[in-house]
Amino acid sequence: MKDIYYQLLEDIRLTAWCASLSGYDAYVCTSCAKYVRSLYPQNTKIIGFASWDNPEALLSRAQDGHDFAIIEDRYIVDIWAVDIESASLHKVLDLRNPTHQEIILSLYGDKAAWFELVSNNWISYEQEAR
Numbered sequence: 001m002k003d004i005y006y007q008l009l010e011d012i013r014l015t016a017w018c019a020s021l022s023g024y025d026a027y028v029c030t031s032c033a034k035y036v037r038s039l040y041p042q043n044t045k046i047i048g049f050a051s052w053d054n055p056e057a058l059l060s061r062a063q064d065g066h067d068f069a070i071i072e073d074r075y076i077v078d079i080w081a082v083d084i085e086s087a088s089l090h091k092v093l094d095l096r097n098p099t100h101q102e103i104i105l106s107l108y109g110d111k112a113a114w115f116e117l118v119s120n121n122w123i124s125y126e127q128e129a130r
Helices: 004-010 016-021 029-039 079-083 098-108 125-129
Strands: 044-050 065-071 075-077 092-094 115-118 121-124
Touching (some): 004 075, 004 092, 016 029, 016 079, 029 044, 029 065, 029 079, 065 079
Antiparallel strands (some): 044 065, 044 115, 065 075, 075 092, 115 121
């Protein structure tokens, strides 16, 4: 059985185009994250941050903040950053992969500023990830 990382990399449905065809607003990062969760409903969280709480994050500069999906508390899946914002070449990043750390820090900033969307309420991701 393939590692989930490689399954995600090879999943041709992980595009903003497919999100749009599935009824999600692909131009909204939260909608793209919800689309990813619809494909991988188990162990997928919607994570976000506000630009004023995370000003160093590249993805916070164009909008008031940014939302993305994390699968298994390990894999960032962000089709919006790739297909809409063109800010990244990586639709999947591994939080445990040392070679991804600089990219993650640049795009998503400080993890202490991340929050999880749970039942339309934001809770601290760092607190929940423990």
